[in-house]
Amino acid sequence: AEADLCVIGAGLTGISTALHAAEAGARVVLLEAAEVGCAASGRNNGLVISHHSKALPSEIEATLGPVIGPRYNELVAQSAPYAFDIMRRHGIDAHQVQAGWLQPAHTDATLARARQSFEEWRAFGAPVAWFGAAETFDRIGSRYLGSWQSGPSGHINPFAFTRGLAQAAQRAGVRLHEHSAVQAITRAGSGWRIGCAAGSVHARQVVVATNALTGTFWPKLRRAMVPMKVFDTATVPLSSRQRARVLRDNPAVSDMRRDLRYFHYDRDFRIVTGGTHTLWHDARARGIDKTRAMLARAFPALAEDMPEISEYWEGVFAVVPDRKPRLMRLAEGILFGGLYSGRGVALSVSLGREMARWATGQIGDEALPLPVTSLRLVPAQPVAVCVANTMHPVSRLLDRQDERRQARKTTTPG
Numbered sequence: 001a002e003a004d005l006c007v008i009g010a011g012l013t014g015i016s017t018a019l020h021a022a023e024a025g026a027r028v029v030l031l032e033a034a035e036v037g038c039a040a041s042g043r044n045n046g047l048v049i050s051h052h053s054k055a056l057p058s059e060i061e062a063t064l065g066p067v068i069g070p071r072y073n074e075l076v077a078q079s080a081p082y083a084f085d086i087m088r089r090h091g092i093d094a095h096q097v098q099a100g101w102l103q104p105a106h107t108d109a110t111l112a113r114a115r116q117s118f119e120e121w122r123a124f125g126a127p128v129a130w131f132g133a134a135e136t137f138d139r140i141g142s143r144y145l146g147s148w149q150s151g152p153s154g155h156i157n158p159f160a161f162t163r164g165l166a167q168a169a170q171r172a173g174v175r176l177h178e179h180s181a182v183q184a185i186t187r188a189g190s191g192w193r194i195g196c197a198a199g200s201v202h203a204r205q206v207v208v209a210t211n212a213l214t215g216t217f218w219p220k221l222r223r224a225m226v227p228m229k230v231f232d233t234a235t236v237p238l239s240s241r242q243r244a245r246v247l248r249d250n251p252a253v254s255d256m257r258r259d260l261r262y263f264h265y266d267r268d269f270r271i272v273t274g275g276t277h278t279l280w281h282d283a284r285a286r287g288i289d290k291t292r293a294m295l296a297r298a299f300p301a302l303a304e305d306m307p308e309i310s311e312y313w314e315g316v317f318a319v320v321p322d323r324k325p326r327l328m329r330l331a332e333g334i335l336f337g338g339l340y341s342g343r344g345v346a347l348s349v350s351l352g353r354e355m356a357r358w359a360t361g362q363i364g365d366e367a368l369p370l371p372v373t374s375l376r377l378v379p380a381q382p383v384a385v386c387v388a389n390t391m392h393p394v395s396r397l398l399d400r401q402d403e404r405r406q407a408r409k410t411t412t413p414g
Helices: 012-023 057-088 109-125 134-140 160-170 281-300 345-359 383-390 392-411
Strands: 001-006 029-031 099-104 127-134 144-148 175-177 182-188 191-196 197-208 226-237 252-254 262-264 271-275 309-319 326-331 334-338
Touching: 001 012, 001 191, 001 345, 012 029, 012 160, 012 334, 012 345, 029 160, 029 197, 057 109, 057 334, 057 345, 099 109, 099 134, 109 127, 109 144, 109 392, 127 134, 134 144, 160 175, 160 345, 197 345, 226 326, 226 383, 271 281, 281 309, 334 345
Parallel strands: 001 029, 001 197, 029 175, 099 252, 197 334
Antiparallel strands: 099 144, 127 144, 182 191, 191 197, 226 271, 226 309, 252 262, 262 271, 326 334
16 A cells, blocks of 8 residues: 555544544555554553643753753643544544542652642633632542642543544545554655555555554564563443532542552443552452442442442553653654553544654654654663562552551641
8 A cells, every 4th residue: 555654553642643634645554463442541540631640830941941841741731622622523422521630649749749730820821720629629529738739621431532543544645554463664765664464565654653552563663662561450431420420520630649549430430440450359349349449439329329430451551761752753654652651542543643743744853742762771771670660569558658647747736
C-alpha cells in the first residue's frame, strides 16, 4: 500500500494522529498489532485530566524553557476540553461526563502542593476551583484536608472512546489494518517501507505511537520506556442512597498518595477504581479484595454497606523517569510520540493532532509542543522496570507513615 503517512499503533495517540492527518488531506494507513482498544488506551481508568503527571506549570517552564514550556502548558490545559469536543464533533458515545476532576490532599505537604497547583493554573487562566476540607468531603464522601478542581476535566469509558475515534478516522479516509504487527522499517527511496507479515506499506512519513507495547521493529526503542501493569475494578451499581453520600455530582477523582486512590462512576453508577500488584498470582481475587479494603477506608458511607466488586480487568501503560511525554526522531521522517506516565487519555488526543500537523507539513519541529530529541533511553532500563513494578509495598508503607504523622498532628493539642 502507498501512503503519505503510516501510523504504527492504533491507541488514542495513533488514531488521533491518523484522523487529523486524514482531515488535512493526507493518505493515511494505520497499523495495529492486535485489535483497537485492547491495550492501554481502551483498558485504563478513563480519567480525562488537564493537568501534568506530578509536575507544576512552573516546573514545566523551568525544564522546557520560556518558549516550549508555556506552549506545552497550554496544550495540557486545553487537552481535556479538546478530547470532549472531539467526542461531540464526531458523535462518539463514550459515556462521557465532563463534571470536573478533583485532586484531594491527605497531608499538610500534599495540601501545600495542591494549593500551588491551583494557584499556578489559575494564574495561567485555567478554569480551576479550590475546596476546603468540609466541601471536599461533601463532594467526594472521603476525608481529606482540601482539594483543587480542574473544571473542564472528567471521565469516560475509554474502550468506547478508542473504538469510536477509530471509526471516525475510518470515516475520514484512514485505512486501518488490525492484526498487522510491524516487523521492520527500512529505507525505500525517499520514504520508508513498513513491513508486516501480510504485506507492507510505503510511506513518506512515519509516526510511531506504540508506547508500552512497542515491539522489536526499531532497535532499542523498547528501552526508552518503563512498562507498568495495573488492574481496574468496578462495583455493582450503587443505590441512590449511597450515591447521595459518595462522589456527589459525579466528578473524576485521584488523590496524591504514592499508591494512588482514584475513582469515578460509570454510566450505570458503578464505582470504577483500580490499583496494582507486586506479584500477580490469583490477581483477580486479590485485586477485588484490595479494592474492597480501599473503598472501605476511603468512603465511610460504604464501610458497612459495601457494594459487590463485580468487574476486574488489567492493562499495561508506560512511564518515564521525569514523567514528561516524549517526541523522538528515530530517523529522518520517523517520529515517535507518547509516554504519558498516567495522563494519556486527554493528552494523547492533543499530541496526536500536533504530530499530524507536523507529518502533513503544517508545522516544523520548532512549533511542536515538546522538544524533538533523538532516541532517549531509560538508564538501566531493565532494572527500572523491575523497580517500578515491585515498589508498591514501599509506596504503601510510606503512605501509612505519612497518614500516621498527619493523624498525630491533628490530635496533638495546640
